[in-house]
Amino acid sequence: SQKIEQNSEALNIQEGKTATLTCNYTNYSPAYLQWYRQDPGRGPVFLLLIRENEKEKRKERLKVTFDTTLKQSLFHITASQPADSATYLCALENGGFKTIFGAGTRLFVKA
């Protein structure tokens, strides 16, 4: 069956360091992959979309990689700040416009 795996354990890092979150998937061949940020009690906010023919995408302090051979995406936040603390969701296209979300990884950035 299809699976999206994100590290369920929270990631704790020091302010200024680079946070790296992992998204692994099985039994998918997504045309694109997305990352969202979700704060407690709020709806997710779109961050980045990367297509299957793109290896890397950047937006300000964010960088996403997409390895279709490894079936993995890495999400990096450089020069992390306490305001980056949130849950980050990986999402895959699953045919047409349907998107399947991972459970997310909670990130805590300590000042």
Place this chain on the structure above:
Amino acid sequence: GAVVSQHPSWVICKSGTSVKIECRSLDFQATTMFWYRQFPKQSLMLMATSNEGSKATYEQGVEKDKFLINHASLTLSTLTVTSAHPEDSSFYICSATRGSGAYEQYFGPGTRLTVT
């Protein structure tokens, strides 16, 4: 741009009553809207996909007679939880995409439903 609102943000209702949740795209026309529910520390679970003027497509296991979806216009979709029960208590979130070929979803702030 791409702001989606939901109303109400939270609601408490008694078992057996119905609750309507509205989802509006404020500054764009949403070709497709999605309804999700989310349990604490769990992923978003897609309930249904709706396109303006047509019937919603429900995911397997989601009762369409229980969760009525109406996508009346390009800026408004509603979810009605009929004959609510305590197990329907959850966080309901809508999202919208704009334009054909657009994949990123713009989410509303969510509605916390508590059924007593």
